[in-house]
Amino acid sequence: MGKKIGFLFFGIIFGFTLSRVGASDYDLITRMFGGKDFKIALVILTAIIVGAIGMHFIKKLKNPMKNGEKLKISCKELKRFSLLGAAIFGIGWGMSGACPGTVLAQIGEGKLYGLITFLGMLSGTYIYALLKEKHSEL
Amino acid sequence: MFENIVQCIFVNPWPFWTGGIIIGMLVPMLYYLFNTALGVSTGYGNFVKFIFPSAKLKWIKSKFPETLSWRVFFIVGIILGAFLSAVLSGNFKFTLEMGYFTKIMEWPVLGTSIYFFSSGILLGLGARIAGGCTSGHSIHGIANLHFSSIIVTILFLIGGIISTNLVRFIVMGGAW
Numbered sequence A: 001m002g003k004k005i006g007f008l009f010f011g012i013i014f015g016f017t018l019s020r021v022g023a024s025d026y027d028l029i030t031r032m033f034g035g036k037d038f039k040i041a042l043v044i045l046t047a048i049i050v051g052a053i054g055m056h057f058i059k060k061l062k063n064p065m066k067n068g069e070k071l072k073i074s075c076k077e078l079k080r081f082s083l084l085g086a087a088i089f090g091i092g093w094g095m096s097g098a099c100p101g102t103v104l105a106q107i108g109e110g111k112l113y114g115l116i117t118f119l120g121m122l123s124g125t126y127i128y129a130l131l132k133e134k135h136s137e138l
Numbered sequence B: 001m002f003e004n005i006v007q008c009i010f011v012n013p014w015p016f017w018t019g020g021i022i023i024g025m026l027v028p029m030l031y032y033l034f035n036t037a038l039g040v041s042t043g044y045g046n047f048v049k050f051i052f053p054s055a056k057l058k059w060i061k062s063k064f065p066e067t068l069s070w071r072v073f074f075i076v077g078i079i080l081g082a083f084l085s086a087v088l089s090g091n092f093k094f095t096l097e098m099g100y101f102t103k104i105m106e107w108p109v110l111g112t113s114i115y116f117f118s119s120g121i122l123l124g125l126g127a128r129i130a131g132g133c134t135s136g137h138s139i140h141g142i143a144n145l146h147f148s149s150i151i152v153t154i155l156f157l158i159g160g161i162i163s164t165n166l167v168r169f170i171v172m173g174g175a176w
Helices: A003-021 A026-033 A039-060 A082-096 A102-108 A112-134 B002-011 B016-034 B042-051 B058-063 B070-088 B099-104 B109-130 B134-143 B147-171
Strands: none
Touching: A003 A039, A003 A102, A003 B016, A003 B070, A026 A039, A026 A082, A026 B099, A026 B147, A039 B016, A039 B134, A082 A112, A082 B109, A082 B147, A102 A112, A102 B070, A112 B042, A112 B058, A112 B109, B002 B070, B016 B134, B042 B058, B042 B070, B042 B109, B109 B147, B134 B147
C-alpha cells in the first residue's frame, strides 16, 4: 500500500472514529476542561494505554517493519519554548473546543466555525514560519 | 440483530473505549506499516506548503520539500471520515452551530468567526512551538513513554482548563 493512499485510508478511519465518539463536539471538549464530563479524557487515556501495549509488542518483533526497515520511533525533544507553546496551544484548545485533528472532523460534519478555526490554525502555522525566520531557537 | 449492529456502529455515538481502542491501535499500526509516528499538526505545515508552493520562508522550504505530501492525504482523509460518519448517521448539515457557545452567545457571525479564528491561530502557533499536538504528543508520545510529551500534555491541559473556565465565567457569565 502506497504511503499516500495508506494515510488517506487511516485518515478516514481516524476521522470516522473522532466523529463517532464525539471528539468533534465543542460541548464534550469544553465540559472536560470544566470538570463536568470526562468522556473525551477517557478516550485519550484508552488510546494511550492501547498504543503503549501495541508499541510494546512492535518493539519486541525481530523484524518489525513490513518493508524491513529498522523501527525508528520519533521522540520530540523539549526545547526552550516548548512549554510556552504547549500553554498557548492549550488556551486555543479550550477556546475553540477543537485540536488539529478534531477540527478536521468538525469540517467533515459541516460545522462552518470549524472551518474558521482550521483557517486560523493554518495562519498560526504560517506565523510560526515567520517567527522562525528570525528566531531559530523556536 | 443486523439492524442493531448497524445502529450501534453508524448511528449511536460510540462509548469512549471503542474510540480509544481504534485511535490507540493507529500508533503501532502506522509504525508497522509505514515506520511513521501518528501526528496531525505537522501536516498543517505541509498544507501551508500545498497552498503556497513557492513560499520563500526558510522553515517551509527546508522542512516541507514536497508540495503534495502524505500528510495532506491524512488531513483530507480525516475530513472524509468524519463526513462519512455524519452522512451515515443522518446528522450531516452545514451549520453555524457550535454547541452551547453559539446557543449562549448571540454574537454576529463576524464576531464569532474572529473568536474561532483567533483560537485557531493559538492552536497552530502553539502546536509548532510545542512540537506537536494532542495526537503526536499526548497519544503517540505518552504511549511511547516520552517524558517531553508528558510535560507538554500537562501544559496543554492547564491551558485548556484556564481558557475554558475564563470563557465560561467571564464571557458567558457562569452556569454550565
